[in-house]
Amino acid sequence: MARKKSFTAGFITIAALAAVGLALQLTIGPLDWAVLHWPKNAMALTAFITALAIVSIWRENCRAIRWMASLDAAVPSLLATGAVTIIYGITGNPSTISNWSFVLIYAFMTTSLGLTCIKRLNFKLRNIPFLLNHIGLFTVLVCAALGSADREELKMAVSKEHPQWHAIDDSGFGYTPGFALRLDNFSEEKFISDLTVYKPDADPFKIKVSVNHPHTLDGWKIYQSGYDSYGDGDVSILSLVLDPWLPAVYAGIFMLIAGAVTLLLTKKTSRK
């Protein structure tokens, strides 16, 4: 094919997305990821993948779609994603992930990645490294972004005085996770909390939580987060985390790790 290849279209698209993002930012304000909670995020995921699949049907007839699934879109979108991530790195402003320009440029890269996965979806042995790397990254990006709304992180301050039934989220709202924890002992040297668990319908039992060794209870993962000592009272601060999308993100992460192994063990592939 004597088509003249160029990255210009990619860079123009990115400039346009940055501009649209700026306009959205100024008119409707930052993107609120929290609105995408279950089941909206599952619907968004289904809609996104369906749209990618449907659009792919016309790939051979539509230049724009063919371009989106090509290296001509991949190169500018990767460089632009790197560039906006550097801006985030320099400013360190945590609201960046709600900035429309940032999100749209990541979404452009993810869309191009998704269309490329569909284009190259065959399970011949020599295509496996490609699939692991690309589907892995697609899974991580999409599931981590959409799943973030369902992730809950609570702080619970437990003491030796009485079982603690309440925890608060980072905006200060109170929750009752369905079990109570009481601190039996805290080792300041090793940062280990010995705890007793109370549930309405079961006998109390003992667990241990320390840094790097969380404990799973009723779907919650309990982490050692902090410790305070005043007077004769010890208070251990625990994090309670619920992340229902974690298995999907981990599936992507393990595909990427396997993909990196193949990258290391195979020689450079040349393109037809």
Place this chain on the structure above:
Amino acid sequence: MIGWNSFIYFALSAIVFWAAGAVSAWKGASKVSLAASSAGMLTLCTFIAGLWSSSGIPPLRTMGETRLWYSLFLCLAGLIVYSRHGYRWIPTFSTVMATVFIFINIFKPQIHTQPLMPALQSPWFAPHVIVYMFCYGLLGAATIMGLYLIWAESRKPEEELRQMISASDSLVRAGLAFMTFGMLFGALWAKQAWGHYWTWDPKETWAAATWMIYLGYLHLRLSRPEKRKAAVWILLAAFLSLQMCWWGINFLPSAAGSVHTY
């Protein structure tokens, strides 16, 4: 009972084996090199296993013990890259790095018992650091190739330039694989220690940016191999980003709260 007082014998024999491996790699005797490096690793492994069995707990709790794993896995990574890609300088690089950490253990015996802070007491710690060292080594070599290419662009024949950048492609592929391991081991560890695999910590943010730019380089090389100059400039930009990620962020006010600053 194997303890730290017998370390020096194991350490010195491991270094001798590794040095032999490095020398034979330069001489092109790759099988001898692989055998010697493996023998060195086996020696160090014996010491680690002895330390483990005499204390009864995995040796991952002190600074000194962590340095042992650094030395061991640096050699393992070197072995893998050398056996697959055949760069003659790799065994020398891994030998020098592994020897540095052996010497730290020999000359600073106080670290043998110095406990790590609780967050660092994890089986992920050593692999996370080691794969990054390897990533830095490989991408550093690719950068040197890039700088040479800028100088050589108008001075050397086309064929040699093509070979040079093709070598840089292989280095970036291997370096990027190690960077992927480093980033993802870090993510799995972070989930275990702090409850989330990704928090846009400054180090994570710069690592993601660096990763994307190296991916940009590889995809540019695949799509338009004739755009050599652009590729080389991206390679250098990626390395600058890597430097920011490695130590540059310590000077950024926005990174003051990073979990990576100790």
